[in-house]
Amino acid sequence: MRRWAWLERDGAAFLNNLEMLSRRGGQGVMAVLKANAYGHGALWAARLAAGAGAAAIAVATADEALSLRQAGIALPILVLGSVPKEAVPDLVRAKVALSVHQSGQVSDLAQAVSPGETLGVHLMVDTGMHRLGVAPDEAATVAAALHAEPGLRLEGLYTHLATADSDEGAANAQLRRFSLAVAKVVPRPPLVHALNSAGILRLRCEVANLVRPGIALYGLSPFGEGTPPEGLRPVLRLFARAVQVHRLAAGDGVGYGFSYVADRPVQVAVLPLGYADGYPRQVGGKAEVLWRGKRHPIVGRVSMDMLAVALPADHPVEVGDLFTLIGQDGNEQIFADQLAALAGTIGYDLVCGLGQRLEFSD
């Protein structure tokens, strides 16, 4: 290990979550591994998902899909995001499916596919979120146009819910619009999917045969709660070792701006990670970390590459001591969602950022 700050990921927890979501959804799983599997490592997650019998993988960009294929992932892959037609030949070669989200794409895509080749597509229906998707009453016509193109194979129909975490009535209204739209598509493609993590945990979509979880696979809450929903286990842990320990007298300050000044003798352990590692700058003076099974406050500002933890003057803390920033130590546990809330954001945002400079120890 070249750095005393690192991430760990719990494969058994990931598999537990995948299994739980598949059981709860009662359908096959299209595992959402975009943004490097929400910071957890897309290839790592894809191998686990493939081994556990996931039906497919979803990513956001053509590059995310291609790098999984190049690394040998054979599962069906769908790009959820909008892909420029210039990327189509690479996706055809890699047998990656893409999303059709507006009618104008049909002829562009058909032209981008060479004779004798086939591009798999899923038609995205906008049932109310007004991000990507064709209108529900347009779906049957666009599906017919896709069916009519020999180079295109309509493999799926899907929609995405705006409020599965916050407004069940509005989410169910979206699902009703989706069911009506699906019923009009003839012939119906083999894959139909709608529910994200919050939807799987709270709603049903009878017309679908796949669920599409992201955040819950990683054991975070889609509801903005501090702890994971029942039955799910956090996958990611964040650790660091103290690289320096100071004994401070009352009146001594720590870090930029001296935003913390000791009011009694304390020790300060310096940990070698900061906001450039995705550890939120906003939590300086607010968050805690674990040392020997107890909580201790982060003091002063979180800087780009370092942060400081205050410990009582009589504790035997030393350079090299292990600190848990996300994870469990003894009876204490810090969840990513709790840290995110302190930073004024959501767990999704926090974990996506953590994987960018920090490395996994495995």
Ligand SMILES: Cc1ncc(COP(=O)(O)O)c(C=O)c1O
């Ligand atoms: C189209 C689509 N489906 C599924 C998901 C997974 O959502 P979640 O992480 O809330 O389960 C996302 C993520 O935002 C998405 O954009």
